[in-house]
Amino acid sequence: MISVYLAEDQSMLNSALTQIIDLEDDLTVVGSAKDGQTAYTEILSLQPDVAVLDIEMPKQTGLDVAAKLHEAQADTKVIILTTFAQKAYFERAVAAEVSGYLLKDSPSDQLIAAIRDVVQGLTRFDPELVINMVSAEHNPLTPREQSVLVEAALGGTTHEISEKMHLSDGTIRNYLSAIFSKLGVHGRLEAIQMAERNKWI
Incomplete structure (x- = not known):
C-alpha cells in the first residue's frame, strides 16, 4: 500500500483529492494539512511514501517544504501540485529534487499515475512546464x-524578505543590486516586469 500525504489550503480540493486517492486499492491518504508548517512536521513524523504539496500555502509554501525535506534527506517522494506554470517555481522545485510537478487542471488520473511512478523512482513533470523551460529566453x-525577486513581487520589503529567507538586510540589498545590474533596470518594478514577461518568475 502506497501512503500519501496531502498539503492543500483549499478545503474542498483537499477533500476531493483525498476521496480520489482513497478510491484506489493500492493508495491511502495517511494525513493532510492546510499550511506548510504543519505539513513539514507531520511528513517527518508519518514518513509517507509520497507527499503531494500545493505551492501557495500559509506559513510555508510547498516549495519551502520540499526544500526542507530535501535538506533533511527525507525518504518521502514529493509531487508539487499547482496552478502556476511559472519557470522560477519549476526551477526551485527541480533544485529541491522533487519527483513530480503537475498543474491542478491536469486530469486526476495523471496524479494517480504520477504517485505510482515516483514511488518506483521515476519523475513526472507536466509537459507544459518542460516546454516553458526549453523555450524561455x-x-x-x-x-x-x-x-528574492519573487518575494519582492509579492510586495515584501527588504526587511520582510530578509526575515523570510533568513538572510541579512544587507545581503538582500546586494541580491537586488545584482538583479538590477544583470537585467539593466533601475528598480524593483522594472525588474519584476521584465522577469514576469520572460517567465523567469
Missing part, C-alpha cells in the same frame, strides 16, 4: 536571485 538570474 535564457534566465540570467540565479535561483536565489529569483527567490
Whole structure:
C-alpha cells in the first residue's frame, strides 16, 4: 500500500483529492494539512511514501517544504501540485529534487499515475512546464536571485524578505543590486516586469 500525504489550503480540493486517492486499492491518504508548517512536521513524523504539496500555502509554501525535506534527506517522494506554470517555481522545485510537478487542471488520473511512478523512482513533470523551460529566453538570474525577486513581487520589503529567507538586510540589498545590474533596470518594478514577461518568475 502506497501512503500519501496531502498539503492543500483549499478545503474542498483537499477533500476531493483525498476521496480520489482513497478510491484506489493500492493508495491511502495517511494525513493532510492546510499550511506548510504543519505539513513539514507531520511528513517527518508519518514518513509517507509520497507527499503531494500545493505551492501557495500559509506559513510555508510547498516549495519551502520540499526544500526542507530535501535538506533533511527525507525518504518521502514529493509531487508539487499547482496552478502556476511559472519557470522560477519549476526551477526551485527541480533544485529541491522533487519527483513530480503537475498543474491542478491536469486530469486526476495523471496524479494517480504520477504517485505510482515516483514511488518506483521515476519523475513526472507536466509537459507544459518542460516546454516553458526549453523555450524561455535564457534566465540570467540565479535561483536565489529569483527567490528574492519573487518575494519582492509579492510586495515584501527588504526587511520582510530578509526575515523570510533568513538572510541579512544587507545581503538582500546586494541580491537586488545584482538583479538590477544583470537585467539593466533601475528598480524593483522594472525588474519584476521584465522577469514576469520572460517567465523567469
